[in-house]
Each structure stands twice: as structure tokens, then as C-alpha cells.
Amino acid sequence: MNAPHRLAQGGLIDRARPLSFVFDGQAYAGCAGDTLASALMANGVKLVGRSFKYHRPRGILTAGSDEPNALVELRTGPRREPNTRVTTVELYDGLVAASQNRWPSLAFDIGAVNDWLSRFLVAGFYYKTFMCPAKFWEMLYEPLIRRAAGLGRAAGAGDPDHYEKAFAHCDVLVIGGGPAGLMAALAAGRAGARVILADEDFRLGGRLLAERYEIDGKPGTEWVAEIEAELASLPDVRIMPRTTVTSVFDHGQYGAVERVNDHLPVPPEHEPRQRGWKIVAKRAVLAAGALERSIAFGNNDRPGVMLAGAVRAYANRYAAAPGRRVAVFTNNDDGWRTAADAHAAGIEVAAVIDSRAEPPAQFAALGIEVLTGAQVSHVHGGQGVRGIDVVDARGRLTKIDCDVLAVSGGWNPAVHLTCHLGGKPVWSDNLAAFTPGATPPGMHVAGAANGALTLAECLHAGVAAGAMAAVECGFPIASFMMPSAEDEASGVTALWHVEESRAKAFVDFQNDVTVEDIALANREGFSSVEHLKRYTTLGMATDQGKAANVTGLAILADVSGRAIAEVGTTTYRPPYVPVSFGAMTGHHRSRDFRPVRLAPSHQWAEEQGAVFVEAGAWLRAQYYPRDGEKDWLETVNREVTATRASVGVCDVSTLGKIEIEGADAAIFLDRVYTNTFSSLPVGKSRYGLMLREDGFVMDDGTTSRLAPERFVMTTTTAQAGRVMQHLEFCHQVLWPELDVQMVSVSEQWAQFSIAGPRSRAVLRKLVDERYDLSDKAFPHLAAKEVAVGSVTARLFRLSFSGEMAYELAVPARYGDAAIRAIMAAGEEFSMIPYGTEALGTMRIEKGHVAGNEINGQLTARDLGLGRMMSSRKDYVGRVMAQRPALLEPDRPVLVGFRPADRKARLRAGAHFIPLGATVTAANDEGHMTSVAFSPMLGHWIGLGVLKRGPQRIGERVRAYDPVRNGDVEVEICSPVFFDPEGARLYG
């Protein structure tokens, strides 16, 4: 396998390290240092892709991340990456790539009929048709359009590779490692600043790698190596190759993606494929260079029509000849370099066509045929250039044979990152390009990105920007010997499209937007650049218009008779290059998507074979199945029955716990709760209800007074964070004068509910005997610090289940020991652990509200808790709770429900409809909030809110649940199903 278009010598490739790869099933050879693009080129592969709409054959246009045409599916199986630009893929041994958006093959693509139909498929054609009949859109038109559209195919399966997120801080972030960026990094680095130099290429040097420039009399690449060596020797300079800075955010934050292992077939073990960086920089120097643009003329999209600078890059850097005979079409001096370099590389130069009357003098010596004041109007050849038509100033047509046409329409400074915070680029007539306008705070722009015209200018600007950035960070100016380099400016005379073109002249290659499309959009009134973009899709391809935008809007300016400056640009949006989901996600995927909070008894529960359930960030034991139990319900019934018969234990550590202290702690609590806490004696707990400022219920829980100025509050699991936030807000914003401090101690305490008639007996065995636990000494709602062995614990006599019950809190590190000790103590009473299901069942049996009822839409009165709203004091939410709509007598209010047919199952989410009424929204009277099977009653029970519910006890309504085919007649009853007198609380 030898590469027919590989130049015999030169280039930055390693001929000693051959690599083999496969494109579209065909094996080829390349070298280390190649990109997939250069390797394909060295092998004479010209046809690489198909365009989006017309399926036109396309080749490689550029040598960088601005490539619109040559997109492939890289790799296979779950690692398949669609739309990968061959110009940015470093070649590795065994690389496999396939062309995309073609069928059955790249060379013969049925979709290319669209090209023949193109007179119908103009910009926006779909807005004018496919309207009748309406349902054909989903059935026929849309599926066809979708199938034809799209580019490559997604892998489908989960991505097997790892990704990382990483964070870095620096004084100066230098974006781009070309001559300006290298100088900026060096100037800042020598001054002592912490510098990060990021470049998207795998090799530093930027354009110096692609050109035959000399600096200080040395070849450019040699000079780069010296600078790189010095940078590497500076302790606070970090060089990040393969890293694209993609986006700029507020406050000096920069997003970047490092392609850590994309140059290998598979990332090495324990290494990520890519790393998503957040870099925080005091200053940045944008030295991202410039991107060459094409000119619109007939068939300017044929494989073999390339940007002139890219032709140089392939010849000089990769020793790959894009063709055997090159013609150059340019409107600027820079294009001439291509002729010179091709000539030097031994590639025949057919002609240079310069649209200007006066070509630059310095290239005259080459002895190449030159056509001045001439333009290329047409390209011959289908799947590869075979020749071109040139019209000269007098309208004469010349045909020139060639297999490559190198085009230069001038250079667009890479201003993209300057626009991410709203900066608008400004037009320069002199440069025929947009240059940076207002830059993001802290960003300097240097070199070609700022419109610098010569290498010497770039080097100087880099030094100036790097030194300035360092000075702004408080570092001294370092002394500098300015390198000497070419200082000959490249003149340019704008040329956007060639009037004489007969065939389609493309502006946005990938999206197939032509000069005609732009004219049509303008004719139809889509003459604002944004409308143009949206109507024609100009600039919306995977290159985000890097290759197309400026040309497109210049043509719009032309057809609409405006100046380019007046037309302006569309907004350059992040990211600069597309960013994978993986890089942004890092390790936050699958089970690690979010952290898991485990209760202190988790390990023990796992040993017991518990089934766990997600409760916000927590995993909680849902139930503890035993051998022989046929389903969850049987297990839960056992847990409830056993608890009510003897004793059970449940880990309730997930409840929010907030310690509140200070001289004004009681006043504070009076203000945040609807009921009074200042009257709570030391050693007692009280149930409290909290409203939001808008008068709806926010949360409930118990608060205990441990000392005159010291309380501990519990919140629901779900609202723990929000309540803490609320309390902080109340203190810091509403009542900063109160002497009160608070801290969340949810993580510090393991807390267990021990419930059932034998709960005291169990505790008696655990708590030091000097504490009297008798009902008299430690009654319902008592709270006290006690000793459990050598551990200071807190004991509360609280009940959610309706049984005599305690909550025992121990420092979290003793949680595991505690559950084991509790279970051991309870063994003689046949104690069982119960999970969240049994907890829920027991609270529903008792009519206690929980998250389903405290849903943010219900008031205290709605929940039957109106009597807890003190009328003797003020509290958060009191005023707003008096709004008329919140006092409406017709509001749904909490009641209980049981099925008329006791065998029927109830479901939460059913709506209540009066018996005999039609099922319409007008007859919707409320909904079921929670249901459970009550093993104590032997049938399903439910809580729900119903209009005037408490006045309708005994009445029947329908619980209507069409989405689950449910329609159950239910009887309205008290929400307290079990032990309504509450006798069991007292043991």
C-alpha cells in the first residue's frame, strides 16, 4: 500500500511510522502526523462526503475545524461518531471511517436526484407546500423529509468510554498556539504569570505548520520548537494541546474540551476519552487566527475545489498533494503563496487567476501563467475537478485543465469567542473582513484574530497582549527580543461571487445554500441577516457558518443594496466547535448521574435484603421481604401488623434536622410556624406547621426544646433543603435583629423510629437505667438527652404511626451500631424493621398528611389543619392565607375515603365526580392524594381533597381514573381510619 499522492519529501509526518486505516471498506496507508484528511488526500481520495440537501459529491475543503464538507462516521459500533470532520481526526492505526448521508454508496447516491429537482427545492420551499391534507404531514411528508435529512447515524447504544470534568485557574489563558499565541504565552509566562496555552491542534504552531515562513532566519517549525521548549520549562505555564476553548461565560469562565485520547483507537484503561474543562482566567488572550473563505461561483463545491491555505497545509505540513495540476483563484496576495508553495513542492501549477487587475509583484518570478482581472465562473467535473472556465475582464472565456482549484476569497478573523458575551464584530473595509468589536471583560485579541496582516505584526501583537495581560494581573513587564519575520502585508479586494456563474454557486456548502437562495430570501423579505439565516439555513450547519456566514451576508448586502456593515452578522454562539455530551457530562451518568445519600442503617438494611426506593437524593428501605412472601403487599401488611402488634423500627434519619439556638430562638419559631413555640416547655416536642409567604403550606414536622434557648427542628425529607433555605432567608433578610443561629444537622444524626406497644420495653433495654421512661416521667411528646451505653443520644416520644413510639437519635457514626443494638434489644419482642411503605400505610391509617398532601397547592384549612393557625400572633404566610380565594368555602378539603365495595382497589390521582353526574371538568370535585391497603381494616383506604368534604361524610362519590381504567365508588369518611381516639399513643 503506497500513497500515490504523498510527496517524496518534507512535511511534519513520520514516514517511519506507517499507519493503516479503512475508509468505506477500502484499506489505505498513512503516516504518524497525518490527519484522516491528509491521509485520504495522500491516497488520492477526493470524494469524501455528500451534502445535506442535494446530496452533491463533496471533497475536503479546509484543513481545520471549519470543515463543512468532509464529514464521516468515525469508528464503529457503540463508538460510532457521526459528522466527524476528517480534517480534525488524527490518524491512528486501525482507524475505520465511513461516508454518511448517502445510499447505496458514496459514488452512487440515489439522494442525488434532489440535485436534479433543485429548482423546486429552493430555500424555504417546504413552508409553501405539504399543507394538505393536514394529517399527511405526520404520516407521509415529515417521515420522508426526516429520512432524507440528518447527516450521520448516532451510535444508538450507550457510550462505552469515560469522560472527565476538570477545573483550572490561571492568570492568563492564551487561546491558540500560533505565532501570536506563542508570543503571548511567552510574554506572560516570562513575567511570572500562571499561563494556560490551549490549542485545538495536536501540535503547536498554528499557521506556521502550514506555511514556509521563517522567523529569525529559522524555519517556522524550528522556531516553534524552541518557543515550546522554553514555555515547557516555565513552572507556571501549562500547555494544553488538543484542547479547544469553546465558549466564554460571565466572570472569566471559559469552557474547553480536551480530546485526551481521540487519537487512539480506544482510550487506555482508566483514562478518559475527553475532558470537559472549566477554566477560570483573570485575563485571556484570544489568538485563534483567521479562517479563509471561499468565493461563490458555478460548481464551486466540486471535490478538488479547496481553500488555498488548505492546499498549502496539505502540501507543506502533510506532504500530501491535493492533485497533480493546481489552479489558483484568488482576490488577495495570500492566494499566491499557494501557487508558490505548490510549485516548490513539485506540483504543477496550471494558472493563477487573480480577480484584481494588479497582481503582487513578488510572485512574478515563478513563471506561472497568470490571468489578472479574471474570475473562475465554472468548474467542470462531477466527482472531481477536471477543469475550470475563466472569464476575464473583457468577458472572454478560457478553459483551463486542472484537478485542483485552490480558492482564496480572503481571511475572516476568528472573532467567534469575542461575541459570546454579546460583542458585535465590526466591519473593516480595509481588510474586507469583520474584526472584533467590544470584547468580553478581560479578553485581549492578538494576531490574525484581530485582523493583523503579517507574521511580524502577529508576533508583535502577541507579545503586547501577553505582556499587557500579565501586567493587568500584577506582574512586571519582562524584557523581550522581538523576533524578526516577514512583514509584507497581503492586499485584498473583496470578491464574493462571480456574476457569470451558470451552475449553482454555493455559499453554505453543507446546507446547500446558494447565491440564488440568498437572492430569493431577499426577494421574499427575509432581508435581515437573522431572517436570512433562518429562512435559508445559511450558517446553521455543523461548522456554524465558519465557512459561509461572512460571504453570505456580503452577498445579501449586495442583493439588497446595503453596505455590509449595515447588514451586520448573525450572533456567533457557543460552542466554537461542537461539544460531545460525554465531555459535558463527565462521570455524572448512569447510576452516578447524581450522588446517592444513604441512610445510616443502609448497610444493615442491605444485609436484611431490603428493597430500596429513591426518595429525592436518598435511597431508603422501602420494605423488607421475607422468604415465602409473594409480593410487596404481603410484606408491607406483615410489617404494619407486626409493628402495631408489638414493635417495629424504621430509619427516619432522612428527615431534615435543624438546630436552632439563641436568645430569640423561640420568637423566631413563633414567626416561622403557624402555631406557638415560645410556650413549649423545655423537654417537650410539638408538631408545627409552616406556611410559605404566599399562605400555602410549606412543610410540617416536630420541634423540640432541649434547653431554654435551644431547639431542634425536624422537617420532611423532601423539604429539608428548602426549609433550611427559608429559615436562613427569614433570619438574614426579614429579621436580622433576632439573636438566633441555625445549622442543618441532618447529616449529623442517625434517627430511628421505634413504634408499637412494646417500644418502651425495647428502649428500656437500650437507655441507661438512670432515665425513667415511664409514661409519667417520659410522656407522649417528651424530649430528652439520654445516654445509650457511652453515647449521648436524644430521645423523643413522637409518633407518626399512631402507636406509642419513640425516635432515638444518635450521632450518625453510631447509626449502624444503633440499628443492630435496637434489633438485638427487640428480638425478644419479635421486633421487625419496616420500610417507607409500611410507614406510609400507618400514617394514612392515622390520617396524617405527607408530601402528597403538602403539595404546595393546599392551605392549612384545606388539610384540616386550620386550627393550627394561631390568631394571637403574626407568622410567615398569615396575611396571604387570608386572600379571598384561599377562604372560599368550596375549596377541596382533606377527608378519608373507603371503597363502597370493600374489595375494590383505590388509586391516588383519581378525581372525584358526584354519583350520576357526567364526567366533565365542571363536575370535578377534587382528587385522591394517597392510598394504602390497610391490613388493620382489611381493605383499601385513601386520603383525598374534596369540595366541602368534611360536610359530606357518609356520602358516596366516584373516584374516576380513566388513565388507568379505574372508576370506583367510594364512601367519604373521616381521614382517621385507625384508633380515632388516639388511645394507642399512650401505651
Next chain:
Amino acid sequence: MKYSVFSLLREAFRGHAGWTPAWRKAEPKSEYDVVIVGGGGHGLATAYYLAKVHGITNVAVLEKGYIGSGNAGRNTTIIRSNYLLPGNEPFYEWSMKLWEGLEQDFNYNAMVSQRGVLNLYHSDQQRDAFARRGNAMRLHDVDAELLDRDAVRAMVPFLDYDNARFPIHGGLLQRRGGTARHDAVVWGYARGADLRGVDIIENCEVTGFDIAGGRVTGLDTTRGSIKAKKIGLAVAGNTSRVASLAGLRLPIESHVLQAFVSEGIKPAIDCVVTFGAGHFYISQSDKGGLVFGGDIDGYNSYAWRGNLPTVADVMEEGMAIWPGLGRIRMLRQWGGLMDMSMDGSPIIDRTPVAGLYLNCGWCYGGFKATPASGWCFAHLIARDEPYEVAAALRLDRYATGALIDERGAGAQPNLH
């Protein structure tokens, strides 16, 4: 010219020379019967229905940039009528009905695609909450299906069913929901309004109001003063600023919401899917890009840009339900300005200033409302009384407490 396959064919053979502007570039006149401020979807739809339904054609729509430059041209294009509360559901269903006939009505293909909206649920509690919502929809005669895990799996097999942090238990599906092409909605309404005589005036920013004796008489713009008998505000994320020019302080905060699109890929997802254990929604445009978004950034802002943590958060949520996204690349991200209201629901109402009408509070759900919002706002402006399905969308509901708080999040705009 009527758009149809025939006009397209005819023009194809004449080099498309005969097409005329979709709407005129109108110059402001000195006086109008009605001026609508804001050339987004809502403003243009209002003008369209004023002309079409109420015969009021001496109307101008004033837009400070180009039409559709606001949220109308920045959203993730999801349309649905799967609301819980009676104050919302009939309104959004009316919108859905209008979507269903929109393209034929205004003769523009807005690519209304009823491909289905699937809300995933991840717990029993969430299932019941979705059942409650689905049942409410059914009571309003709106389609809703509660799917179990197997049914969801059959529909979207590529989601993560086996290894997810928050396992997928099922979903609430509205088959009639889907997407529409946002720009085409703007252009279609603009063209339809223009054809009926409405002046669409771009690059015309409203800078003040003339108010005499508690009644609005006209407004000041960057293109001169304009008299108007009635003025309707439909400026979405700019509501608080524009209303303050008329001396109004509204229960609205502006927040940033970001949206994202991936590189184009072959058809990969056929419906809209939302993640229930976070806030993430995704669909695929006809062009092939995955269109997705998540939560607002969380702070008040008038800057049309978001920040990195939210970008990461949104993309993590995407990966959480769809692990195959790993190697798909996000192509473009942008931000819009959300007019977040205190209860997460919109306002279409009169204001304390006579002749000045208000349309705002769309939060991140106003695209789907575009047709009904225009319809109801036009009705309110023309008749001075609310259209029935929008009767609950009152400005005074924060005072009366007749809130429409779908999420029960309370009076904290960034939580809706």
C-alpha cells in the same frame, strides 16, 4: 400569492422570480386603532386574529428588532395541552385545536407535528401525580395515556431502563402534542396579518407611553410617536421593562433559559421526551438536530445568555435518560428571556391604565400558547372582555389568591 404546490411549481419554471415579500416592510403611520407592542408569535397572532376574526385591520405591530427575534425564535418548539389545573387546561387545549388547523388557516407550513409528548415518571408518587394530571386532561376531553414501563420501552427503546440513577417507571403520553417550526409560526402569522392590512413595523422600539386621564392615547418609539386607541403589550421577557414605561410594576421577573441543538443526525427519536427526575426535554427537528433544554439558570437577568453550570446540568440530564447521546455533539446553545410569573401561569388581562392590555407571564411554555394567546388577546382588545378559556388568566389573581400554580412551587418565579 397563495402558497401551494402549484404556485411552487409555477415559480420553479420562472426561476422563482415571482415571489413577493412574505410581509411588507411597513412604515409607521401616525395613528392606529390598535397597536400591538412586540413582534413575537403572540403579538403577530394577536394582530392576525384582530384582523381575521374581529375585522379590525387598522393595526400595527411594533417590533424593536426583526420579528421573531425574541423567544418566538429561540424556543424548543414543544406544543402540548397536558396541563393539570382548570385555569390552564381549556386555554392550552384551545391552542392545540388552533394548531391543528393553523397551516390551512394561514396558508403557511409551520410543520406542526403531532408526534407525541411523553413525560417520564420515576416513582410511584410521580406516577400518581401524572395520573391526576392525565385524568384532569381527560375530564377536559383531552387525550392522555398513562404508560407503564413496558409501554414506554416499546415506544422509546433506547432510553436507560437498566442502569439509571432514577429508574424510568413509565410515562404520561399526549399523542396530540408535538412540535412546530417556530420561525414559520412567526412568518405565517406575519404574512397572514399583513395580507389583511396590518402594518408590521420592524426596528421600531417602544420607548414610552402617552397616558392622559388614566387612559393611554399613544406611544413613543424610536421611529416617532404613534397615536393609538388601544395598545396591547406582548413583549414576553421584556414585560417588566416595557410595562414600567407605563408606570406599571408587575408580578413578573425576567430569567434566562438556555436551549441547545445538536449536530444533525439521522432520525433517532420520534417524539418529545421529558425527564421527570430533573428538568430536561428533547426532540429532533426535521432537519436532524436534537433540540433540547432544561431548567432556567435561576437568577434574574436581562442578558440573553446563560452560564456553564446549567449547560452541564442539562447535558447530564440528557445522558441520564439516553446514554447513547455520549458521542453526539452539541452544536449551538443560546438563551432567551423568560417572563416568569409568580405562579408559573400567564396573564391576559386589562391593566389599571384604560386602553392598555397585557399579555405576559409565559414562563418557558408560551410557544405552545401562541395561537390561543393571540386569539384570546385579540378578543379581549376587540371586545373588552376576556375570551372564555382565558378568563382565569387575570392580573389580580395574586391579590385574590385565585392562583394557577401547576407545580405548587409558590410565589417564587425561578422555581416554576
